[in-house]
Amino acid sequence: MPYEKNTANCETIKMDVPKKVIIPMLQHIGAPCKPCVAKGDVVKVGQVIGDSDEFISAPVHSSVSGTVTSVEPLLYPGGVFVNSVVIETDGKQEIFEKIAPPRISNTKDFIKAIRESGLVGLGGAGFPAHVKLSVPPGKKIDTLIINAAECEPYITSDYREIIENSWNVIGGINTVMEFLNIEKVIIGIEDNKPEAIHEMTKVADTSDRISVMKLKSRYPQGAEKMLIYATTGRKVPPGKLPADVGVIVMNVNSVSFVAEYAKTGMPLIKKRVTIDGGAVNKPCNVEVPIGTSLKDVFDFCGGFKETPKKVLMGGPMMGIAQFSLETSVVKHTNALLAFTEEESNLPPEGPCIRCGRCVRACPMNLLPLKLSKSSLRENIEELNKYHVNDCIECGSCSYVCPSKIHLVQSIRLGKAQIRAAMKGGK
Numbered sequence: 001m002p003y004e005k006n007t008a009n010c011e012t013i014k015m016d017v018p019k020k021v022i023i024p025m026l027q028h029i030g031a032p033c034k035p036c037v038a039k040g041d042v043v044k045v046g047q048v049i050g051d052s053d054e055f056i057s058a059p060v061h062s063s064v065s066g067t068v069t070s071v072e073p074l075l076y077p078g079g080v081f082v083n084s085v086v087i088e089t090d091g092k093q094e095i096f097e098k099i100a101p102p103r104i105s106n107t108k109d110f111i112k113a114i115r116e117s118g119l120v121g122l123g124g125a126g127f128p129a130h131v132k133l134s135v136p137p138g139k140k141i142d143t144l145i146i147n148a149a150e151c152e153p154y155i156t157s158d159y160r161e162i163i164e165n166s167w168n169v170i171g172g173i174n175t176v177m178e179f180l181n182i183e184k185v186i187i188g189i190e191d192n193k194p195e196a197i198h199e200m201t202k203v204a205d206t207s208d209r210i211s212v213m214k215l216k217s218r219y220p221q222g223a224e225k226m227l228i229y230a231t232t233g234r235k236v237p238p239g240k241l242p243a244d245v246g247v248i249v250m251n252v253n254s255v256s257f258v259a260e261y262a263k264t265g266m267p268l269i270k271k272r273v274t275i276d277g278g279a280v281n282k283p284c285n286v287e288v289p290i291g292t293s294l295k296d297v298f299d300f301c302g303g304f305k306e307t308p309k310k311v312l313m314g315g316p317m318m319g320i321a322q323f324s325l326e327t328s329v330v331k332h333t334n335a336l337l338a339f340t341e342e343e344s345n346l347p348p349e350g351p352c353i354r355c356g357r358c359v360r361a362c363p364m365n366l367l368p369l370k371l372s373k374s375s376l377r378e379n380i381e382e383l384n385k386y387h388v389n390d391c392i393e394c395g396s397c398s399y400v401c402p403s404k405i406h407l408v409q410s411i412r413l414g415k416a417q418i419r420a421a422m423k424g425g426k
């Protein structure tokens with residue numbers, strides 16, 4: 001796949017507030033939030049509109065000021081229906097009165113503040129940040145790794161954060177180091193981004209505990225376990241977490257947000273999104289209020305040159321195809337790509353020729369063909385035996401397969417079968 005970072009030099013532009021936002025109550029991995037507003041309520045920027053008592057969850061805030069017009073299940077970017085708060089904006093963008101910088105004097109305050117900020121992994125994972133930063137009892141974290149690899153083609157959201165806000169990145173790193181008592185930080189950037197390496201090295205030079213590591217450019221270098229190995233040489237065993245090998249990994253936008261939140265107290269209500277693909281008129285990086293519809297975002301970016309054949313939320317390797325432009329930008333949306341018919345054409349699947357390329361390409365040392373077959377046979381026992389849940393859905397197996405077998409799609413289905421079996425107590 002070509003490198004295609006067309007928007008690397010596109011400075012972030014701020015989108016106008018749309019007439020309406022749709023804010024889903026599930027924008028993270030974990031339990032959905034319960035709405036705490038109802039039709040007719042007036043809300044302000046930064047106000048909590050949904051929360052949950054569960055630990056693995058993150059509150060949701062209003063990105064606009066306006067009036068709630070409905071609370072109902074609506075189509076989510078993942079293709080399912082999720083309870084959502086619809087707000088008609090008033091254009092005033094009045095800030096919620098209770099917004100103030102958090103008071104943080106110890107680790108407990110810090111974790112509480114991160115939870116209240118609504119931060120989730122901004123690299124696309126959507127895992128609640130306060131959960132990731134809560135070090136399990138008995139574990140010691142000695143290294144914080146900042147993921148600035150941004151290895152997927154097209155996406156330049158992390159790159160722009162470094163170029164535009166490098167001091168915020170350092171500020172966030174210092175805050176995390178201080179409250180989690182971490183000794184050392186490694187910022188991993190692929191070697192095809194020399195300007196980002198230069199900029200980050202310049203600001204990191206202010207501390208002898210923070211270093212920038214140039215990483216080989218290869219997909220999926222930004223996958224958590226690969227990044228940990230590339231930066232520290234430590235291997236995270238199957239079924240284990242980064243904390244088991246003494247590290248925490250944070251996305252560069254996430255850590256930068258920590259600094260911003262500590263200064264202002266404004267929760268996560270906006271997102272930088274890379275807009276690209278052959279069907280787009282004006283590829284760019286745009287700062288979008290969370291909840292803005294995909295249609296409004298594309299319209300703001302000059303609309304389409306031609307009707308797109310395929311629209312992806314996320315990159316071409318891991319992104320999710322969208323059925324409708326009425327779905328909205330959520331916390332972990334880092335790119336919207338609209339491809340022409342020519343760019344979207346997939347050759348038909350052929351028979352497996354047992355070449356083994358998928359196995360060699362898998363960064364997690366899995367057997368993609370076996371996983372795909374087990375999924376198609378709905379064989380839960382085999383899916384577990386071949387460690388389907390270790391698959392990071394990077395798409396490398398499908399990409400290298402000469403027969404163009406839809407391996408990652410069937411592996412995703414296999415994971416869904418496991419989840420369903422667990423729910424059903426099988």
Ligand code: SF4
Pocket residue numbers: 361362363364365366367368371390391392393394395396397398407408411
């Ligand atoms: S998508 Fe394929 S290559 Fe990537 S981790 Fe999963 S099985 Fe391995």
Ligand code: SF4
Pocket residue numbers: 351352353354355356357358359369400401402403404405
């Ligand atoms: S890469 Fe494709 S053709 Fe080769 S073994 Fe894997 S599934 Fe079969």
